Amino acid sequence: MSHSNSKYDAVILGCGVLGLSIAQELTNRGLKVALVGKDLPEDIHSTGFASPWAGASWHSFATNPAEQRRDEYTFREFERLSKEIPELCERRPYRYYWKNEGSWKEPWYKDLMFGYRLLTPSEVPPPYKYGVTYEAYTLNTPLYLHHLASHLRSHSVLIIRERVSSLDELYSLPSIGKVDLVINASGLGARSLLGVEDPLVHPAKGQTILVEAPDVKITYGVEDTHDIPNQKIYIIPRPGKAGHVILGGIYNANDWSTNVDGDVAQQILRDCYELCPDLDGKKGRGTIGDIRIVAHNVGLRPAREGGLRCELEERVIGNGVKSGNELVPAGGKGKGRKVGVVHAYGIGGAGYQSSLGISKEVGGLVDQWLEKKKSKAKL
The missing domain is CATH 3.40.50.720 (NAD(P)-binding Rossmann-like Domain)
Structure with missing residues (x-):
């Protein structure tokens, strides 16, 4: 009305x-x-x-109660959506690794996640020493x-x-x-x-690579500070039959360029392949050249x-x-x-x-x- x-x-x-x-x-x-x-x-x-262009994994970095409230409400709505339309939104395992003690801060959303727990040393692949796992959602944007x-x-x-x-x-x-x-x-x-x-x-430039890797079902991330400023390591599988996975990425504040940076793309591939060799489609027995690239993506996040x-x-x-x-x-x-x-x-x-x-x-x-x-x- x-x-x-x-x-x-x-x-x-x-x-x-x-x-x-x-x-x-x-x-x-x-x-x-x-x-x-x-x-x-x-x-x-x-x-x-x-x-x-977003990877769209639910990985909250809320820093105050208002942001936490918004993220929690969205998380619970994604839970409903994943049951109604799983090709849009899928609940899946997350794994975050780090080498340096203290890189991971226990998150505010720990009790909101499904199966949140620290990984045992035997569950953490080298060269990482520590890890955490839980289940949350990713979207096909x-x-x-x-x-x-x-x-x-x-x-x-x-x-x-x-x-x-x-x-x-x-x-x-x-x-x-x-x-x-x-x-x-x-x-x-x-x-x-x-x-x-x-x-x-202001813009915050992001650059990622979309690849075809149907064997990759887990969302991964590295919590250590990257050697290259503004660069992070993450892998986000998208729901759907295409088997697409987002590899990232960067966060460059005040960068208006929408051009693909070849050096950044090479670094993303190296980082993500080290983190998840299954990206080669040969259960880790291939090479980085076996990764099937679908597209290089650049987007400008609307930051403030x-x-x-x-x-x-x-x-x-x-x-x-x-x-x-x-x-x-x-x-x-x-x-x-x-x-x-x-x-x-x-x-x-x-x-x-x-x-x-x-x-x-x-x-x-x-x-x-x-x-x-x-x-x-x-x-």
Whole structure:
């Protein structure tokens, strides 16, 4: 049921995993929403957004209660999804190894995992000395994006390609009509979007290799600090029949390049083959040259100093409003009216594992704004 005289209750800017998840949450709450973005869920080869390139294992690095709450909620939703659609989300063993005592810090989520325990020395392969194992979830990210988009479209949610340069334009898009609420899930776009222009937003370049390795069923990682700055070692099998596995990777803050670095790719292959010889498809009896490479991937994580911005802002848009109004395209100008925006951007590398928890939080902020607007209308 619509809560407004407008055709739509809200417009969501951003068609990555967070925008799609928020649309699903708001639709489930009975709101009519539309999604807009310059990149759509089907654009899985675009470097314009990070979602298609993610490895998407649930491995929380939350540092405060709010982040932990979001990740835990998403974990429990993934548990349900893995039972309903296992080709999208699969529960599997995780193994993390390290050489240096103290590299592994006991995580906050220890009791949330399935079968969490330290490995015995005989279970840890050389050259590593220590290890831990548990079971958690991995996603097939391209299929998951397609699943979310298909679900939304089946519920008559409009998903369209629009290029906007200002927040104000979204309240009066010709293709959608007038709305009073926008959800800003614009990722890296929040840095340059007029009306937001958040200087804390920055890219964190990631580079991985997608390989075909159907024998690899375990998610692996190395917890020691890598000899090369900003480099990590991890292996993430994707659900599905293709037998695809993600090998990584790097985290280069403030690097806008979307080019593949050959030296980085070589290092990723060497590191991951040492960690898991089964990648060669010959049960470790082959060579690194036997690894079947499907693609080299580069994505820009939408990071933000200080972490996620998730908050409600009340605004006034239209003529007579200063604050850069002279730069706003004509479509974003009007007589001046009170509107709302819920910001949800800056999640960095935690997009998938936090997505459903953030969406629930956004839903609460939307309810808060609608209730306040309803109360004012009665006065």
